[in-house]
Amino acid sequence: MSCLVEVEHLHFRYPEGRAALGDLTFHLTHGERVGLIGPNGAGKTTLLLLLAGLLPEFSGSARVAGHDLQTRAGRQQVHRQLGIVFQHAEDQILHATVLDDVAFGPLNLGLPEAEVRRRVNAALASVGLDDTARDRVPFHLSAGEQRRVAIAGVVAMAPQVLLLDEPTSDLDPRGRRELVRILEGLPITRIISSHNLEFVLETCDRVLLLDEGRLVADGPVRRVLANEPLMLRHGLEVPACLSAEERHKATLAGPLPLPVPHVHPHPH
Amino acid sequence: MQAEVERFARRASPLQAWDARGKVVSLAVLTLVLASLDGLPAATLGAVGALGLLVCGRLPLRFLARRLVAAQAFLLPCLLVLPLTFTAEPLWIGRLRLSGEGLRVAALFYLRALALVAVAMALVYSTPMLNLLRALQELRLPRIVVALALLTHRYLSTLAGEFSRMRWALATRGFSPRPRPAAWRPLANVVGVALVRSLERTERLQHATRSRGFTGQIHALQRFPGGPANWLKSAACLGAAAGLWLLDRGPGT
Numbered sequence: 323m324s325c326l327v328e329v330e331h332l333h334f335r336y337p338e339g340r341a342a343l344g345d346l347t348f349h350l351t352h353g354e355r356v357g358l359i360g361p362n363g364a365g366k367t368t369l370l371l372l373l374a375g376l377l378p379e380f381s382g383s384a385r386v387a388g389h390d391l392q393t394r395a396g397r398q399q400v401h402r403q404l405g406i407v408f409q410h411a412e413d414q415i416l417h418a419t420v421l422d423d424v425a426f427g428p429l430n431l432g433l434p435e436a437e438v439r440r441r442v443n444a445a446l447a448s449v450g451l452d453d454t455a456r457d458r459v460p461f462h463l464s465a466g467e468q469r470r471v472a473i474a475g476v477v478a479m480a481p482q483v484l485l486l487d488e489p490t491s492d493l494d495p496r497g498r499r500e501l502v503r504i505l506e507g508l509p510i511t512r513i514i515s516s517h518n519l520e521f522v523l524e525t526c527d528r529v530l531l532l533d534e535g536r537l538v539a540d541g542p543v544r545r546v547l548a549n550e551p552l553m554l555r556h557g558l559e560v561p562a563c564l565s566a567e568e569r570h571k572a573t574l575a576g577p578l579p580l581p582v583p584h585v586h587p588h589p590h
Numbered sequence: 591m592q593a594e595v596e597r598f599a600r601r602a603s604p605l606q607a608w609d610a611r612g613k614v615v616s617l618a619v620l621t622l623v624l625a626s627l628d629g630l631p632a633a634t635l636g637a638v639g640a641l642g643l644l645v646c647g648r649l650p651l652r653f654l655a656r657r658l659v660a661a662q663a664f665l666l667p668c669l670l671v672l673p674l675t676f677t678a679e680p681l682w683i684g685r686l687r688l689s690g691e692g693l694r695v696a697a698l699f700y701l702r703a704l705a706l707v708a709v710a711m712a713l714v715y716s717t718p719m720l721n722l723l724r725a726l727q728e729l730r731l732p733r734i735v736v737a738l739a740l741l742t743h744r745y746l747s748t749l750a751g752e753f754s755r756m757r758w759a760l761a762t763r764g765f766s767p768r769p770r771p772a773a774w775r776p777l778a779n780v781v782g783v784a785l786v787r788s789l790e791r792t793e794r795l796q797h798a799t800r801s802r803g804f805t806g807q808i809h810a811l812q813r814f815p816g817g818p819a820n821w822l823k824s825a826a827c828l829g830a831a832a833g834l835w836l837l838d839r840g841p842g843t
Contacts, residue, residue: 371797401800413795418596418720419718430803430809476802
């Protein structure tokens with residue numbers, strides 16, 4: 323199956339010189355559900371911003387749905403194929419009604435009004451917001467509802483890849499369950515960055531473990547999360563819901579192989 | 591704050607139903623005429639008319655009164671100071687010397703400013719910001735200016751939110767914002783920290799708008815209503831502006 327996201331030998335430094343990502347290589351194919359985990363400062367959010375075309379200066383290669391993020395044109399067009407939901411949903415809301423806010427992205431794509439309305443209706447339905455929510459002021463909604471509006475705003479753009487940065491950070495357990503249900507209903511390739519490892523376990527099949535900007539593990543979610551020495555070494559804990567037997571098996575299985583880059587070296 | 595400005599902007603009223611493009615142009619002309627009035631009769635009529643516009647907006651009286659009272663904090667000092675600082679036509683009230691010309695200028699200034707505040711409130715509180723900005727865009731205001739206005743509108747609410755959270759943080763730790771030298775340093779810190787935090791949040795907001803394809807062009811699902819009723823409203827407003835100007839500057843004055 324063709325790659326939807328191709329990242330090879332990616333390095334990124336912030337303008338002040340701090341290295342955020344180092345020699346990152348991984349690929350995602352259509353339909354994959356990937357969790358991005360790691361301690362604070364591991365580079366998870368930076369990686370998501372970079373994949374969304376928001377950070378221009380990096381070395382290595384990154385392509386999303388055929389868009390080369392090294393080029394200005396690629397970064398400007400990537401939002402047509404990739405949507406990102408930020409950690410603080412309120413920061414993502416721009417307009418004074420839910421309807422206007424969800425329609426913002428599709429209108430920017432230059433779609434006809436009828437299509438925009440169809441997409442807005444479908445997106446609101448997919449996140450469980452009914453017709454009465456359209457004229458509500460998003461800033462007056464609960465954190466969980468704001469999160470749904472933010473997801474609807476991105477889903478309405480019909481992306482092939484969905485990035486979610488700490489989607490459970492301001493949600494109560496009910497909101498978290500709702501989010502799991504919403505994500506189950508969205509058949510989109512996705513990368514979810516989260517400290518909530520139970521949530522990652524529920525919503526992802528594969529996991530990438532980052533630490534200090536480097537990829538230290540890439541494999542099936544249960545196998546990585548159950549590997550106690552690996553998790554402890556990188557400042558994480560094995561989710562309590564994983565059985566002792568799973569932990570034991572994962573630990574015995576040893577370290578996970580990292581993907582081997584198979585494409586030409588980049589010019590940088 | 592963002593929600594507060596638009597709280598009643600969708601409330602059904604003749605003012606709200608007025609096509610935003612015609613409303614912007616007509617009220618801009620009215621504003622220019624109001625600002626140029628020189629005579630008290632025309633300024634009084636202008637102020638009454640502008641307050642009448644607010645009534646047409648069917649905005650809650652309490653909501654309007656609070657904002658008009660806040661505006662007095664800027665208007666009243668001039669009303670009090672001008673009669674004391676002018677020298678022409680002295681009027682003595684006991685040992686206090688006032689100026690007849692100063693009183694006239696103060697009244698004129700007050701009425702004109704009140705009218706301008708009322709017109710601005712009528713425009714802003716009866717028009718959803720998105721419609722207002724789209725109207726400006728259609729009236730050929732540069733795209734960058736309109737985009738800046740949209741983001742400023744959004745950023746102001748971010749800034750207000752940060753200040754409010756910082757104020758709570760101070761209050762919960764026993765800080766009292768009474769005016770005393772010991773309070774200056776923490777208050778300066780609050781302003782600094784709130785600005786830095788707002789900068790971070792506005793950066794996230796900028797990322798969010800860019801990732802949803804925003805390039806500066808504002809689009810919306812709602813169409814401008816147009817039609818004869820809107821032309822009539824604009825014509826009435828422009829007619830009123832012309833009438834005021836004639837009353838103030840026309841033949842016989």
